[in-house]
Amino acid sequence: MSKFKKKKKGMPAVNTASLPDIVFMLLFFFMVTTTMRETTLKIEAPRLPSATEVKKLEHKSLVITIYVGKSKDPNRDGVGYNKIQLNDKIASADQVPAFIMASREKVSEAEIPFMTTSIKADKESNVGTINDIRLKLRDVNALKVSYSTQKGAE
Template sequence: MSKFRKKKKGMPAVNTASLPDIVFMLLFFFMVTTTMRETDLRIENPVLPSATEIKKLEDKSLVSTIYVGKSTDTNRDGAGYNKIQLNDKISTADQVPAFILGKRDKIAEKLVPFMTTSIKADRRSNVGTIIDIRLKLRDVNALKINYSSTPDAKN
């Protein structure tokens, strides 16, 4: 009689066969939708000047950004609104040509004429610093320059 003993019927086990599929779909979703910040700002978020005629940049992968403003760590970098940030470090105007040439080496030769240099300068920055940057950009033939600004509130 022990051969035909009835088994206790309990809750069936949860089917986990589709769990890896769900995990990979979520992982893929977050990998596709997340954007990584290219640089960490070492200068304070610049208060951009306002402008009336604004045009958006078309291909942001061909844009090299130079930040000009006040350093967030004045003990290490010094005080003043004339600090230049290239990539993740505070630099001088003399290092701008190497920065641009490094960016040119990373893209295809046929895209070099479409490269744009964007200057995000705080409105309290010295114009002399921006002119120094422009002269160094002229030395390496980086003549497409964009000055970032905010829309004029009056329009």
């Protein structure tokens, strides 16, 4: 018979001391990396046309987005698919140059040549409205234009 009795060892308890640190690190990570939508759409979400050759825009901070589509509030903005949204307001094609110039003031002089104007137009939008926007972009020398589409042949 042994002098010392052996104790039965069970599973040790899980150490949860570092758990709050891990939770706060994850929370901080998601707070830093998540971007919030900068504009509230006043037009219905555009149903983008489909295309077979699609290329992603690289520098999202240098992209100016112009939305074209049908207004969510036809009583206020009128009926039709020819509404243009610049930032958070419905505008006309004549207001596009001032919008581009204001966007250029927010970036450094060296980044202006790399700025791209993205037009997100609904399938049902009038081509004349998009052409009016293109002409106004040409007036302010904003010649890098991207037309947003969805991938896939229709």
